[in-house]
Amino acid sequence: xxxxxxxxxxxxxxxxxxxxxxxxxxxxxxxxxxxxxxxxxxxxxxxxxxxxxxxxxxxxxxxxxxxxxxxxxxxxxxxxxxxxxxxxxxxxxxxxxxxxxxxxxxxxxxxxxxxxxxxxxxxxxxxxxxxxxxxxxxxxxxxxxxxxxxxxxxxxxxxxxxxxxxxxxxxxxxxxxxxxxxxxxxxxxxxxxxxxxxxxxxxxxxxxxxxxxxxxxxxxxxxxxxxxxxxxxxxxxxxxxxxxxxxxxxxxxxxxxxxxxxxxxxxxxxxxxxxxxxxxxxxxxxxxxxxxxxxxxxxxxxxxxxxxxxxxxxxxxxxxxxxxxxxxxxxxxxxxxxxxxxxxxxxxxxxxxxxxxxxxxxxxxxxxxxxxxxxxxxxxxxxxxxxxxxxxxxxxxxxxxxxxxxxxxxxxxxxxxxxxxxxxxxxxxxxxxxxxxxxx
Amino acid sequence: xxxxxxxxxxxxxxxxxxxxxxxxxxxxxxxxxxxxxxxxxxxxxxxxxxxxxxxxxxxxxxxxxxxxxxxxxxxxxxxxxxxxxxxxxxxxxxxxxxxxxxxxxxxxxxxxxxxxxxxxxxxxxxxxxxxxxxxxxxxxxxxxxxxxxxxxxxxxxxxxxxxxxxxxxxxxxxxxxxxxxxxxxxxxxxxxxxxxxxxxxxxxxxxxxxxxxxxxxxxxxxxxxxxxxxxxxxxxxxxxxxxxxxxxxxxxxxxxxxxxxxxxxxxxxxxxxxx
Numbered sequence: 001x002x003x004x005x006x007x008x009x010x011x012x013x014x015x016x017x018x019x020x021x022x023x024x025x026x027x028x029x030x031x032x033x034x035x036x037x038x039x040x041x042x043x044x045x046x047x048x049x050x051x052x053x054x055x056x057x058x059x060x061x062x063x064x065x066x067x068x069x070x071x072x073x074x075x076x077x078x079x080x081x082x083x084x085x086x087x088x089x090x091x092x093x094x095x096x097x098x099x100x101x102x103x104x105x106x107x108x109x110x111x112x113x114x115x116x117x118x119x120x121x122x123x124x125x126x127x128x129x130x131x132x133x134x135x136x137x138x139x140x141x142x143x144x145x146x147x148x149x150x151x152x153x154x155x156x157x158x159x160x161x162x163x164x165x166x167x168x169x170x171x172x173x174x175x176x177x178x179x180x181x182x183x184x185x186x187x188x189x190x191x192x193x194x195x196x197x198x199x200x201x202x203x204x205x206x207x208x209x210x211x212x213x214x215x216x217x218x219x220x221x222x223x224x225x226x227x228x229x230x231x232x233x234x235x236x237x238x239x240x241x242x243x244x245x246x247x248x249x250x251x252x253x254x255x256x257x258x259x260x261x262x263x264x265x266x267x268x269x270x271x272x273x274x275x276x277x278x279x280x281x282x283x284x285x286x287x288x289x290x291x292x293x294x295x296x297x298x299x300x301x302x303x304x305x306x307x308x309x310x311x312x313x314x315x316x317x318x319x320x321x322x323x324x325x326x327x328x329x330x331x332x333x334x335x336x337x338x339x340x341x342x343x344x345x346x347x348x349x350x351x352x353x354x355x356x357x358x359x360x361x362x363x364x365x366x367x368x369x370x371x372x373x374x375x376x377x378x379x380x381x382x383x384x385x386x387x388x389x390x391x392x393x394x395x396x397x398x399x400x401x402x403x404x405x406x407x408x409x410x411x412x413x414x415x416x417x418x419x420x421x422x423x424x425x426x427x428x429x430x431x432x433x434x435x436x437x438x439x440x
Numbered sequence: 441x442x443x444x445x446x447x448x449x450x451x452x453x454x455x456x457x458x459x460x461x462x463x464x465x466x467x468x469x470x471x472x473x474x475x476x477x478x479x480x481x482x483x484x485x486x487x488x489x490x491x492x493x494x495x496x497x498x499x500x501x502x503x504x505x506x507x508x509x510x511x512x513x514x515x516x517x518x519x520x521x522x523x524x525x526x527x528x529x530x531x532x533x534x535x536x537x538x539x540x541x542x543x544x545x546x547x548x549x550x551x552x553x554x555x556x557x558x559x560x561x562x563x564x565x566x567x568x569x570x571x572x573x574x575x576x577x578x579x580x581x582x583x584x585x586x587x588x589x590x591x592x593x594x595x596x597x598x599x600x601x602x603x604x605x606x607x608x609x610x611x612x613x614x615x616x617x618x619x620x621x622x623x624x625x626x627x628x629x630x631x632x633x634x635x636x637x638x639x640x641x642x643x644x645x646x647x648x649x650x651x652x653x654x655x656x657x658x659x660x661x662x663x664x665x666x667x668x669x670x671x672x673x674x675x676x677x678x679x680x681x682x683x684x685x686x687x688x689x690x691x692x693x694x695x696x697x698x699x700x701x702x703x704x705x706x707x708x709x710x711x712x713x714x715x
Contacts, residue, residue, distance in 0.1 A: 100710055139467060
């Protein structure tokens with residue numbers, strides 16, 4: 001088959017500046033830099049050559065978001081891209097969609113290419129649903145005639161018939177997302193580039209979206225390239241999979257193999273699922289271990305599965321009314337939940353300083369994919385200062401699809417996975433003179 | 441080398457740009473349509489707003505320059521007509537420049553997520569100003585009927601000067617839109633520039649009050665040529681055209697436009713990284 005997409009030696013460099021000041025690129029800074037540079041040049045005309053990195057006012061660092069990416073995609077392939085946060089997935093898609101230019105190398109594209117990096121780009125809150133369909137459609141590259149032809153299908157797919165002439169600002173976020181996807185689903189590109197947008201809406205709508213994607217993919221000559229955190233989607237959809245890590249392609253091949261590799265990668269970078277503590281770390285804690293449903297040590301937990309936390313303590317004899325608090329926080333330090341263990345029984349069992357093991361089970365862990373930390377705190381009543389052990393262990397949550405992942409919205413959706421049920425939308429008349437309740 | 445339809449990378453330049461602009465012309469229409477729709481949503485008097493502003497300035501300038509300052513009009517032109525015929529292109533320029541210079545930043549989400557030739561955004565934003573202009577033009581025609589003023593055949597040349605006015609707004613607007621992506625300082629510079637411009641440009645007075653030896657230098661302000669042209673078209677023979685000044689304005693505008701497009705094109709492929 002013909003090659004429809006080629007990526008050759010693509011790298012992308014960002015400059016991160018470590019200036020204490022924050023905010024937008026200010027002209028002031030640029031001018032100060034130039035002036036400072038000029039000053040140095042005047043003072044040391046020989047030393048300060050143009051290529052010399054500037055020092056003093058700002059220290060900036062090069063950051064390669066992508067490094068030496070090479071691959072080709074043939075017509076009809078469905079290729080998934082996986083990788084941890086910051087692996088370069090989104091940057092790669094942005095380059096493939098021509099949103100931002102690579103620093104080196106090039107991308108070659110053949111045929112009609114559509115990219116969906118976000119659903120509903122360009123929606124305007126003041127415009128009605130009807131107006132937004134035309135606007136968003138044209139932003140995505142549909143002609144006016146094409147939009148007119150598909151208008152009814154789009155509206156039916158999104159289920160917003162009654163709200164067509166309502167300004168979008170009155171739409172619920174669910175309706176907005178459904179309409180956005182409906183428009184996107186009715187594009188007819190030859191190559192489709194998607195970033196994590198399947199993971200929106202309620203589960204029923206998701207099924208509809210997936211079915212639409214399958215229909216698109218099954219046409220044989222259509223090429224799809226997409227990023228997803230839902231490994232199950234990747235596994236069921238893709239004919240090939242790319243694994244990105246640190247801006248490089250580190251794995252490529254059939255999805256099952258690459259996903260395994262990815263999980264292995266996570267395991268390595270997960271900081272270990274097991275940790276022992278020297279006597280000085282915390283007076284009583286000896287060992288902490290994460291166990292998955294199969295009972296083996298794991299740094300990766302599948303969303304919605306049970307998680308066991310095994311803790312080994314010793315020297316409990318002298319403790320009075322001891323408690324152990326286990327809390328979980330996000331990588332940026334937001335505390336999500338805490339559970340408390342009463343260790344009185346463990347103390348009795350310890351009978352002196354024999355080590356004791358306790359296991360805490362957290363059923364159907366409701367965390368969205370991401371990285372999390374476990375904090376421990378040992379307390380003895382009544383008046384002893386608690387002994388916290390912050391960031392004792394790191395673990396990752398991944399999503400393998402299934403009902404528990406149905407509400408996975410990807411990054412930015414929050415922290416926990418909550419099930420929800422939606423009623424059918426109903427028209428409400430905000431201006432109706434309904435008699436206020438409680439009055440005759 | 442022609443294995444693919446599109447090549448994208450630092451080594452590949454402008455070849456496809458014009459074609460892309462053409463392919464996306466529908467988007468230009470929709471963006472302008474959106475801006476016009478949004479502009480008058482949830483306003484009670486709607487388009488009347490675009491009339492109030494020039495009317496207000498016309499009254500104030502007539503009082504200040506004619507009644508208090510005793511500035512001469514062009515020939516026998518009624519002073520309100522003199523002011524209004526200059527306010528039209530000035531408003532077109534001012535709102536065109538304001539809209540286009542902040543247009544990219546206001547459409548940041550689109551720029552960060554979707555590919556299309558970015559030049560469409562400042563281009564479409566100027567169209568809204570054009571709509572306002574046409575509405576004000578209607579008001580001017582009404583005023584002309586009131587003053588029983590017949591501009592004559594020169595009215596037919598007006599589209600040329602309208603085009604020049606749009607180009608002037610665009611040439612600066614494209615520059616500023618691109619710079620604004622990286623340096624937001626310029627969003628504060630534009631209102632300041634326009635406030636000053638309103639008084640240095642011959643809006644409240646006729647350019648004939650400028651001493652002849654300074655007229656050419658005065659043409660360095662590109663709006664002088666546009667405003668003089670408007671007056672020449674609208675006020676009949678009362679306001680003679682000063683051709684060297686107009687030529688200078690034209691050359692300057694074209695230079696600004698050419699360099700603006702070049703700068704825009706050079707930086708647009710990394711807009712998404714900075715916006």
